[in-house]
Amino acid sequence: MLIGVDIGTQSLKVAVTDSQLAVRGEASRSYQPSFPLPGRAEQDPRLWEDALGPAIGEALAKAGCPAGKVGAMAICGQLDGCIPVDTKGGPRGPCLTWMDRRATQELADIDADHLHELTGIVADASHLAAKIRWLKRHGGDARTARYHQPVSYMVERLTGATVIDHALASTSMLYGLKTKAYEASLLAAFDVAETELPALASAGEPAGKLTAQGSALTGLPAGIPVAVGTGDDFSTALGAGLVEPGNVLVAIGTGEVVGAVFAEPRIDMGRLVETHAYPAGGYFIENPGWLAGGAVAWLKRLLGVADFAEIDRLAATAPPGSDGLIFLPALTGAMAPEWIAEARGCFYGLTPSHGAPHLARAMLEGCGFAMRDVLTRLATLGARPDSLTLLAGGAQSRLWAQIRADIAHLPATLPRHAHSSVIGAAMLAGVASGCFTDLKQAAALLPPPQEQLLPDSLAAATLDQSYQRYLTLFSALKPLFPQA
Template sequence: MPDPLLLGIDLGAGSLKSTVIDGAGKVHGAASAAVETLAPHPGFSEQDPLGWRTAMIDTLSQLWRQGIDPARIGGIAFTAGAHTHVLEDADGRALRPAIMWNDQRSGRQVAALRQAQGARILELSGNLVSATWTLPQLVWTRENEPELFARIHRVRPAKDWLRRQIDGSDATDITDAWGLMLADAGGSGWSDELCRMAGIDASVLPPIVGSTQVTGTVTAAAAQATGLMAGTPVICGTSDTNAETFCGGMTRAGLGALKLATAGTVSTLTATPSFSEKVIHYPHLVPGHCYTILGTNSCASAHRWLRDTLFGTIGFDGMDRAAQAVPPGSEGLVFHPYLNGERSPYWDPDLRASYVGLGFAHGPGHFVRALYEGIAFSLRDCLEVLRGLDMGFSTARLVGGGTRSELWQQIIADVTGLVIEIPREGDASFGAALIAGLGAGVFADTQAAASVIEVKATRRPNPEAARRYEDGFAIYRETKDALTPVNHRIAAAGREGN
């Protein structure tokens, strides 16, 4: 019999991607399908879970058309963004669209929680409460949709809802449990005290299992709907960033990872997490380790917004070519990527995006390059927090869809001063496939799985560009500070207009 293949399924904010690899890490097939995000009010970000299922079936159909034999698949694993959750009733139906990790509606609830119980939440959960977490989103739902809230029978992280469509399982992993801000960071289970703050009982939360644990097998009904083979092992999986940093090669302390995906993140591995209001911690796939992470809300999503708004006729490749003709610093044009508020290091849902310094000399390429640079500055903002905590690093793996642009890769190196290594495969669906291999026994341990990771390119900082970006970073921060009170007034006016 041929060696088994491994299927990883990742639910992203804009699309769902499925990737099939073998035990040597070779990609045999990949497919993606768009997922729609709803924004019924300013700051809202929601998705219909049934759309996730449709997208998954679409990608599997594409794989079968590519010649992938479903009978060869020896394991399936899932990933998705942390914090996104599905509320189910007693019949297993979704009560409302899933509130996304980048949703900013719970700002008022966050302020109230911080004032009354912020220190206790940090002590219990290991993280600072902000609008990205499920805990304040549940409080928002309780206060604004009380009849719906009373019908909650299950709170299920996104990847676990999707996996349940395949194997019928009822479980989550410890990383996504932390992502709900309802787990006890000092133990291995749910926190009754955090659940009480959210207004729920811990009994509505799924059991917590290992990320690489087999949760079930493909059911007969799922096989009929998807083309998968009934009885194929299904593995729990984890959050997308956990999988991305692992498959990018962040498998030892002192090595960092930067992600250019829907959101942008800066991460590093640590064996001894130090909980504080400045950074976020989650358990990592590498046993006995956590990853420390800071993130900017809008990264590839801002890139896509710019394409859809101004560059629909030339697309991403045309945008990149236009940006290559613009010198470092974009001739004074500065972009702040706060299209949907901001997480690290400001934790401010009322920040807004801006282009600053426009003049007649600026053309289309300036807008693109300034966006690349502005997101790099935002990642530098996050990196400076880690450096201030003596958690900095000199080399980082770059993962996510934004890595396709060699210009953006170099800008990241020049702005951050880091040596940037680009893995051959660095997206979450590839990481999910590695997790499938761990659960199915294709890889003996995480070290064996990490052995198939390859670096395809390295970008080193250009000294001249780096000097220019030091001044640019200072201007980026100064203009952000100057615009913050104006942004707050704009956000308040928008809420009142609603």
């Protein structure tokens, strides 16, 4: 049996699969990030450690599988977090998560054009290098030995190995797409020593074996192979079977990721999408995401709504276009139609006739408009999708899926397993243990999509008009963003 783990922003998920990648048991444990100040978002890495053992134990129990039958495991999870650790891999502070944009000033003297040319990514405070520089400039702990992203952190805690895959490393602003290595000029620019970073390896390689500490954290026997793993942007795509160029992935989790697999590296000179190494070969070109499911969770709390299903029920009672109400999905900074860290979200067009249903629908539509921004850019780079592959928690909302189909003028494909990151992790565990020769062999075992929703032409026409108003609103608010 194989175990796939996904370290999400709001929960840790586990799947136990057999050698054919059929899911036999699943479980999760919830937790939350903290937002101590505007622009800051943190998470205690011990939340992940505390969740790991109980979630694995429950998933094994549901699968009817004893721990001794597990052949390998892999960790995947959230990108762009930064965790300072000591020589033993213990945390020296909280994780600055992907939503944290406090390090904007650390980019002031960075040559953004040079960085973009080497890495294919945008010089942005969300990425690892800026956060490392911020920690060093603001009283970093002298006992810090190196810096991890969440996946490489957990792999070291389980195996003692300090290793990261090329895809995750390519999100750091320190990795060269052509050299497939850390770039000396960027290390120097951010004042980072290569010894302060995990070593590079392929995602499906075994990072090491579960140590006694790893056994205590997981409840699994020591000696089990643990794969290097990768970020959830990539494992989500892998778990949906995206190993060749084709359809566009829209993963609506806490953050929303929109991307596509390309055979060759293509660089977006407009800097809306980034180019990353991809574990199955080729490149994953994506926008790494804005707060989407996390925005809905915020609105749910604000309205005092019991659950996400109630948000759907509310939104379904408002018409397409939300009677003129527009939501700008920039609660933690804008990622579309432009990257502006200082941007903030808003509802525009409120009147006394608007109520909770309009707020709910406008939020679902606003996130869809940001998706359309990215789809348009991917098309200019050569993507020619015939449908959208919807994944993660948001894919379980048929209403949101239909809204996406209407906004994109494309069919929306719904998977049999929405949380595909854990399946992608299980695929990597299978490669690391020799169960599969490569990820393409593993992907061939995955079942076909469950359902496809076609766009509604009348709703699509209304949403086209709303989308143009969304773009006008963004342009009008830009002068205010630096004041945020």
